Every structure is written in C-alpha cells, then in structure tokens.
Amino acid sequence: MVFFENAPAKITLSVDVLGKRVDGYHDVEMVMTTVDLADRVALTSLEVDYIDVSADNQYVPNDERNLAYKAALALKNKYHITRGVRIDIEKNIPVSAGLGGGSSDAAAVLRGLNKLWDLDIPLSELADLGASIGSDVPFCVYGSTALASGRGEIIEELSPPPVTWAILAKPNIGVSTRVIFNQLTLENLPHPNTKRILEAINQQDFYKLCDHVGNVLETVTTSLYPNVQRIKEKMVQAGSKGVLMSGSGPTVVGLVEHQHKAIRIYNGLRGFCDEVYVVRIIGYSTTC
C-alpha cells in the first residue's frame, strides 16, 4: 500500500532571536505559516526492516542524512517498529532556501507513517519526536500558523493570517542555518514587534501585519549575500506591502492582497532572480 502525504513549504512572518542558550542554540520567537507550494511524499510499507529514501532532486541526499530518513528511524526506534519503509520525495520546494522543505518532508513522514502503520500517535507527540530531528519539524508536523518559541520547538497554534498571496524569490545560493546563527551578533538587533504581528493576525489586519513583519537573521544573510538585500529592495519597489526574508534565507517573501498584483510582481522579478514563485498563503493544516 502507498500513502501520499503533502509537505507544504513554510514561510516566516517574523523571526526574532532573544538570546543564546547554553546548549548552543538560540531562543527564538517566530511567527510561521504555510503556503500552497508543497513537496509530495509517497510512503510504501516494506516487510523488511529497512528505510529506503529517494528524492527527485540532485541536492537532496538519498541516505541517512535526509531528514525524512531520520524521521522514519526516530519513529521506528521510539515505537519499536520492525517494519521498513520506502520514501519517495517529489521535491517542489527549493532546497536550502529558508522554506523548511527538509523539515516538512520529515514531518510528512511522521504523519504518514503514523497512518500507514496504524500507530494512532497524537500530533503533539509526533511534534515532540520531530524536535529531535530539527527545530522546525514540530511546526511542520502541525502545518498551520503558529508562534514558535524556545529553539523553535514550542508551538502555539494561531489562526491563519489575513494575507492571501506571496511572491517568493530565491537567489541562486543555498544557505546553512547553522552558519547564519553562528555569525549573529545579538547586540542592536532590529527586533520585529511580535506582539503587533499577533494582534494583526487576530484582527485580520493585512496592512498592520505588513508594517510589522521582520527577520533579525537578515542582518547576517544580507551581509554574506548582498543580493538578498537587492531582491528585498526590488520587491518593495515592485509594490509588495510587506517584505522580509524567510527563516535563515535566502528566499525573500513579498506579501500582497491580490493575485493579479502578485503575478505582476512575479513577472517583474523573474528577469532578476532565477527562482520566483507566486503562492497562496494557506495557514491552516492541509497536510493529508
């Protein structure tokens, strides 16, 4: 039997870093949501005790380095499962882009195997297990809109944001989250106002949300890759109402209210940036 699981990309609406922790991670406050750009994960149960992973993208490892593999292994170990699984990933989310593609694939494996193997594990328990795989995996297990705190693994679900469309522009570079966090200077960070962002979501106020989006990790990513700053400027000039980098980058997100405007900005950016997408913000779970 083959099970298909949707693995949506995440975008951040705000990323704040509150301090460095003794375990080497940083305490963060992030507002995250999902968009309708998604990987598709096919799971086939195997009678032999073996995990086989493959993705149709040369930049994704087909071995135990893949977060989807780690997710299957963690689940098997924790719940003493002796069956195996074949995982086929159709990659649509750009890799190393700040869009949570690898984390979302891992989360899809946790949700999908939970069904395939009739385990009946609550989402909160899958999210806890996901935290051992990566800081963004718990958010992706829920796949909705959330305030993430701690190192990213403490999830408070929110209602979907008011915005409906986003333009994603990814320059032709891959960014390592570890490298970006390692180079972050905590003094004088331009902190986003998370409280206002939460209010804007509550009030469904698109313009208020756009006024407050922000990402402190841009201080590092734009200094390493000045092209990210240039794309941000283009996105503003083109008429996006809210502009920020997603996660540790390098993808730049522009928020607009209407599809026709998103398409116009997309057409303007295409000559300037290799990978550009128009997506709809979903913000509630569409994970099956």
Ligand code: C5P
């Ligand atoms: O949790 P994950 O493996 O995705 O994190 C990758 C790296 O990013 C960590 O090894 C750490 O260096 C950095 N990180 C951090 N603080 C966080 C999340 C990630 O310093 N909250």
